[in-house]
Every structure is written in structure tokens, then in C-alpha cells.
Amino acid sequence: YLHLLEKNNVFLDESQADAVSETKGSLLVLAGAGSGKTRVLTARTAYMLDVEQIDPHSIMLVTFTSKAAAEMKNRLLSYPQMKKEKINQLVTGTFHSIFYRILMYHDAQNWSSNKLLKKEWQRDKILKEAGKELNLSEKEFAYDLALQQIGYWKNSLLMPHEVKPATDFEEKAVFLYRKYEEYKDREGHFDFDDMLIGCYKLFSSFPSILEQYQDRFHYFLIDEFQDINKVQYELIKLLSRKHKNVCAVGDDDQSIYSFRGSDPSYLLDFEKDFPYARVVTLDQNYRSSHEIVSTSNQMIAANKIRRTKKMKAQFSSRMPPALFFPYDEEEEATMIVTDLQERIANGASPSDFAILYRTNAGSRAVFERLASSNLPFKVDLDADSFYDRYIVKCALAFLKISLNEDDNQALSDILPFLFLKQAVLKDIKAISILQDFSFLEAISHLKTAHSFQEKKLIKAVTSIRTLKQLSPLTAIEKIEKDIGFLDFLKKRGNESNKLEKGSDDLKDLKVAAKSFDSIDALLVHAEHMSAMNKEIKNLSKHFTEAITLSTIHRAKGLEYQGVYIIGAVDGSLPHDFALDSYRNGDFTAIEEERRLFYVAMTRARESLFISVPSNRRGKKANRSRFLIPLFKKRK
Numbered sequence: 310y311l312h313l314l315e316k317n318n319v320f321l322d323e324s325q326a327d328a329v330s331e332t333k334g335s336l337l338v339l340a341g342a343g344s345g346k347t348r349v350l351t352a353r354t355a356y357m358l359d360v361e362q363i364d365p366h367s368i369m370l371v372t373f374t375s376k377a378a379a380e381m382k383n384r385l386l387s388y389p390q391m392k393k394e395k396i397n398q399l400v401t402g403t404f405h406s407i408f409y410r411i412l413m414y415h416d417a418q419n420w421s422s423n424k425l426l427k428k429e430w431q432r433d434k435i436l437k438e439a440g441k442e443l444n445l446s447e448k449e450f451a452y453d454l455a456l457q458q459i460g461y462w463k464n465s466l467l468m469p470h471e472v473k474p475a476t477d478f479e480e481k482a483v484f485l486y487r488k489y490e491e492y493k494d495r496e497g498h499f500d501f502d503d504m505l506i507g508c509y510k511l512f513s514s515f516p517s518i519l520e521q522y523q524d525r526f527h528y529f530l531i532d533e534f535q536d537i538n539k540v541q542y543e544l545i546k547l548l549s550r551k552h553k554n555v556c557a558v559g560d561d562d563q564s565i566y567s568f569r570g571s572d573p574s575y576l577l578d579f580e581k582d583f584p585y586a587r588v589v590t591l592d593q594n595y596r597s598s599h600e601i602v603s604t605s606n607q608m609i610a611a612n613k614i615r616r617t618k619k620m621k622a623q624f625s626s627r628m629p630p631a632l633f634f635p636y637d638e639e640e641e642a643t644m645i646v647t648d649l650q651e652r653i654a655n656g657a658s659p660s661d662f663a664i665l666y667r668t669n670a671g672s673r674a675v676f677e678r679l680a681s682s683n684l685p686f687k688v689d690l691d692a693d694s695f696y697d698r699y700i701v702k703c704a705l706a707f708l709k710i711s712l713n714e715d716d717n718q719a720l721s722d723i724l725p726f727l728f729l730k731q732a733v734l735k736d737i738k739a740i741s742i743l744q745d746f747s748f749l750e751a752i753s754h755l756k757t758a759h760s761f762q763e764k765k766l767i768k769a770v771t772s773i774r775t776l777k778q779l780s781p782l783t784a785i786e787k788i789e790k791d792i793g794f795l796d797f798l799k800k801r802g803n804e805s806n807k808l809e810k811g812s813d814d815l816k817d818l819k820v821a822a823k824s825f826d827s828i829d830a831l832l833v834h835a836e837h838m839s840a841m842n843k844e845i846k847n848l849s850k851h852f853t854e855a856i857t858l859s860t861i862h863r864a865k866g867l868e869y870q871g872v873y874i875i876g877a878v879d880g881s882l883p884h885d886f887a888l889d890s891y892r893n894g895d896f897t898a899i900e901e902e903r904r905l906f907y908v909a910m911t912r913a914r915e916s917l918f919i920s921v922p923s924n925r926r927g928k929k930a931n932r933s934r935f936l937i938p939l940f941k942k943r944k
């Protein structure tokens with residue numbers, strides 16, 4: 310059979326073949342990026358189906374994303390003799406999709422799919438409602454981080470009463486957690502994490518159901534095992550108890566989801582819970598050139614907590630990995646798009662390339678440059694347009710009001726910054742009708758309880774009125790200063806002990822604003838980009854021949870002929886918050902950032918360009934500390 314695979318261009322080296330064809334008992338494949346782990350998993354499944362004639366119903370094949378699951382099915386389809394029906398009978402998908410199906414089958418919770426809290430804002434709303442009991446300010450408390458923390462606890466199977474809060478923030482978060490769970494139970498709602506927890510509870514409370522699945526599933530194959538979290542691990546442990554056949558593949562150097570409770574020690578300590586597991590290591594990198602393999606290995610070797618691995622490449626590239634040094638984000642985008650245009654004109658396919666970044670916000674400039682080029686590209690479906698981000702929207706709302714004092718939507722966006730509740734909107738409208746004032750004018754005539762606040766309002770209105778004569782950049786700076794935008798954000802930041810997310814967005818906005826002469830032009834541009842983002846997202850599903858724009862997190866497991874990593878400066882990669890905890894003596898976050906950089910580099914097959922802008926967010930930036938030992942200083 311392996312010979313047959315080879316005839317169909319699916320080559321396996323000796324260790325890979327060993328991992329594919331020895332299907333008795335548990336197996337751990339621990340190996341670096343590009344060594345063929347995913348290929349082993351796919352070929353092993355094919356081998357079990359085709360050679361050993363194993364019932365596809367008894368195989369559970371877990372991938373990290375649904376896209377990866379689809380990709381894996383496609384690969385299987387291309388294998389010799391493979392029947393489509395068999396592949397469709399396999400239980401494949403992400404942990405969430407598989408266990409949700411099981412849960413639904415037993416109708417254990419009476420959840421109907423319209424009760425799923427799918428969007429972050431839905432969960433956010435519940436927390437904010439609960440936060441009122443603690444008098445937490447809607448805008449100042451870091452609800453987004455509280456939500457992340459709750460997800461972390463849930464995935465670690467810590468129920469609210471089991472959490473031991475270590476900080477003031479955690480204390481508040483655990484209160485919200487309890488309220489959030491109570492609310493969901495009351496209303497019959499559930500979230501993604503509940504799909505796993507629900508299943509875990511189902512199995513723990515009904516041994517007969519558990520047994521039914523223990524009997525059904527003989528084989529478990531799990532990709533990206535380094536990012537498994539507690540609840541997922543416990544589920545697999547429970548289910549595999551009878552047949553003891555778990556095949557896990559992963560790379561501890563690519564563990565990048567610890568904020569969601571992922572823990573690479575499940576991979577590294579696999580043999581503890583699966584004592585008779587065979588361990589196979591792979592040491593050939595089939596994906597990347599020798600130059601890329603050695604540079605990325607050298608980078609990751611600086612991490613203290615890791616297993617060392619040997620990794621040999623198969624081929625050399627004409628282009629070794631290279632740094633380039635644009636002036637700022639704008640020039641970075643221009644350089645990349647120009648380069649892409651040239652390479653595509655010379656015959657490369659757009660789908661050969663990916664542009665990778667640390668956070669979605671960091672992609673604004675490349676998105677815009679690509680949008681105004683004729684090159685096809687696709688973006689993450691989750692990513693909002695930069696101009697739809699909360700703080701950016703608010704800042705733009707001020708500008709909109711300066712041009713149109715009656716802009717209703719913009720007015721409601723800026724109320725929190727004037728410390729006015731949404732309820733006063735009615736008063737403002739009443740005053741404006743009775744006195745024939747514009748909305749903005751009506752604000753300065755509001756009767757508030759404190760004369761001090763009245764003065765502030767009048768000052769704010771006066772200041773908004775001066776904006777329209779200014780350049781967009783100066784106008785935004787004026788909003789920051791006069792309206793107390795920055796103080797507002799700082800409060801929000803301190804609450805969470807992390808840097809103010811919003812203030813970064815504001816810095817990005819200022820960089821963008823520089824290119825426009827008038828406020829109107831900036832606003833039109835923002836509208837256009839926001840619409841464009843929605844359009845591209847809709848199109849992305851159908852685009853095959855397109856350049857990929859993606860966060861590094863989302864690019865895990867994938868590969869491209871050419872990769873551009875942007876924003877390789879301290880503060881971005883490593884991210885500011887990791888640098889912060891490093892200063893406080895904790896190096897785990899910075900090691901995760903280094904793994905993230907490693908994941909990014911190892912996506913490239915032949916060409917890898919790393920962009921180190923000398924200015925970021927309007928300030929001088931330093932080359933990422935991860936790069937310093939690898940590349941010689943710029944002359």
C-alpha cells in the first residue's frame with residue numbers, strides 16, 4: 310500500500326511509514342514544523358481504512374480548525390482507491406464540532422442551536438449586565454479580558470466555585486463568571502466552551518452513555534496536540550480508556566494558545582497517561598528550504614522550556630530569509646505590494662503568498678494597499694475592518710459630528726466620552742427640536758447636576774466645532790487632548806493590568822490619517838474600507854487564487870511558497886504585554902511570542918521576508934529582539 314501511495318506522489322520516509330502502518334496501541338509523533346505530521350495522520354487514516362479495512366465509524370479524526378478538517382478530507386479523497394462514502398463516515402472535525410454533535414444527539418441539555426452565544430458581543434452583553442451589580446463601568450472595565458479569562462477557566466474545567474482569584478481583576482472576573490453561568494442556565498443559552506464541558510458532564514454523569522462511545526470509538530487521531538486544553542484532553546482520556554488507541558501529533562514549539570488554556574505538557578507528558586505509547590520523532594523538514602529551517606531553528610533554540618529537536622532540510626533556496634527596513638507601516642505595505650506585483654507578473658500565483666501579522670489591527674496598511682491594487686486577496690472571516698474597531702469608530706464619530714452636527718449615530722457613539730448616559734439622547738433631541746439647535750449645540754445646553762460637568766460639556770462642544778478646520782491628524786490629536794480620550798483609555802487599561810488596547814488603535818489611526826488632507830477624505834476612506842472589508846470577506850469563501858492575509862495564529866498548520874512577516878519589532882512581536890510580564894520577571898509570555906514567530910517563519914517554503922519598520926504607530930521602533938542574534942545588524 311505504501312508503495313501504491315508513492316506511485317501517487319505521497320512519499321513517506323522510514324519513520325513516517327512506521328508511524329503510518331503500525332496501528333496497534335497509542336502513538337505519539339513529536340516533531341518540528343514541516344516534518345510531515347499532518348501527512349502522517351492523513352496517511353495513517355487512509356491505511357486503516359484501506360489496508361486494515363477498519364470501520365470508519367470507529368475512527369475519530371480531530372483537527373484544530375474546520376478548514377483543516379476539510380483539507381484533510383480532500384487529501385484523503387485524492388488517495389488511491391479511496392471511497393468517498395468511507396471518508397464521509399469518518400468522525401472528523403474540530404473538538405467543538407464533534408462533541409457538539411454527540412451532545413445534540415443525546416439532547417442532554419435541551420439546547421437549540423439558536424441559543425448558541427456565537428458572537429463575542431452577545432457574551433459581552435451578559436457580562437456587562439452582571440457588572441452593574443459591582444458598579445463596574447461599562448466602558449472602563451476590561452470586559453474583553455474578563456471574557457478571555459472566563460474562557461480560560463472553563464477550558465481548564467474550573468467551575469466558578471473552584472476558582473481561586475489571585476488579583477483584584479480576577480476577583481471581579483470570577484463574580485462575572487458565576488453570573489454569566491447563572492444567566493445561561495436560566496435562559497437556556499450556551500457558548501462554544503459549553504459544548505465540551507457539557508459532553509464531559511454527560512459522560513461523567515451517565516456511565517452507560519460513556520460506555521457506548523468507548524465501545525464505538527476504537528481510534529483517535531489528533532493533530533496539533535500541543536494546543537489541546539484540559540477539557541479536551543480529559544474527554545479523549547475518558548473515551549479512549551477501553552481501546553487505548555490514541556495517535557497524537559504535535560510540536561511543543563508551536564504551542565500558541567495558552568491564553569485559551571492550551572497546555573503543551575499534555576503532549577510532552579503523553580506517556581504518563583498513555584503508558585504503552587510508542588514515540589516517533591521525525592527529523593526531516595520537507596516543507597522549507599535549508600536556509601529557512603536553520604534560521605527558524607536557531608530562533609526557537611533560545612527558548613528555555615522546550616524539547617530540542619534535530620531538523621534537516623531537503624533543499625536549498627535561491628533566496629535566504631531576509632529582513633527589510635521600511636520607514637513605517639505605510640511604506641511596509643507599499644514595498645510588499647510592489648514586490649508581490651512583480652512576482653505575480655513574473656508568473657507566480659497569488660495563492661503562493663501569505664502576509665502574516667501578530668494582530669488583526671496590524672494589517673490595516675497592507676489591507677488598504679492591496680485593496681487599491683488589482684491583486685486578489687483574502688482575509689480572516691473574524692477580523693473586523695480596522696475602522697470598525699471601537700476606539701477608532703469613536704474617534705471618527707467626533708470627526709463626523711464636526712462636519713455634521715446632527716449626525717445621530719455619531720452622537721450616540723461619543724456620549725460615553727462626554728460621560729453622558731445613552732438615556733440623555735432623548736433630552737438632547739428634545740432640546741434640539743424645541744430650541745431649533747443642532748444636536749451638538751443641544752449638548753452644551755443640557756442641564757446636568759454638576760456645574761463642573763456643564764463646563765466640561767461646553768468645552769467639549771467648542772472643541773469639536775474647531776475640528777473641521779484642522780487636518781485629520783491634528784483633529785485626532787485635539788480629540789485626544791481636549792476630550793480626555795487618553796485618560797479614558799488609561800483607566801480602562803489599568804483595570805486589566807494590560808496595556809490599553811484602544812490607545813494602540815488610536816496610534817494606528819493617526820498613522821493612517823497622515824495620508825489625508827481633509828477630514829472628509831479620511832471619513833470617505835474609512836467608509837470605503839469598512840465596506841470593502843465586508844465584501845472581501847464574502848468573496849473570500851470563493852477565492853482560491855488569492856494572496857492570504859492572516860494572523861499568525863490562524864496560519865498554523867498551513868504553508869505558502871512565500872511568506873511576508875510584517876511588524877517584526879518589539880511591542881508587536883513580541884507583543885507589548887509579553888514584554889511587560891517579562892519586565893516583571895515572568896518569561897513564559899515572551900517564550901510564547903517566540904513560538905509564534907517560529908510558527909510564522911516555518912509557514913514558508915522558499916522565500917521568507919521579514920519586515921522591520923523603523924517607525925510603528927508614529928514612534929521609533931526597535932527590531933524584534935528575537936531577530937537580533939540571527940541577522941547581522943543593518944549597515
Ligand code: ATP
Pocket residue numbers: 320321322325340341342343344345346347348349560563595596865866867868911
Ligand atoms: P506543521 O508542524 O507546520 O503542522 P507538519 O509536520 O504537519 O507541519 P505537513 O504539513 O504534514 O507537516 O508536511 C509539510 C510539507 O511536506 C507538506 O507539503 C507535505 O506534503 C510535505 N511532505 C511531508 N512528508 C513528505 C515526504 N516524505 N516526502 C515529500 N514531501 C513530504
Ligand code: MG
Pocket residue numbers: 346347348532866
Ligand atoms: Mg501539521
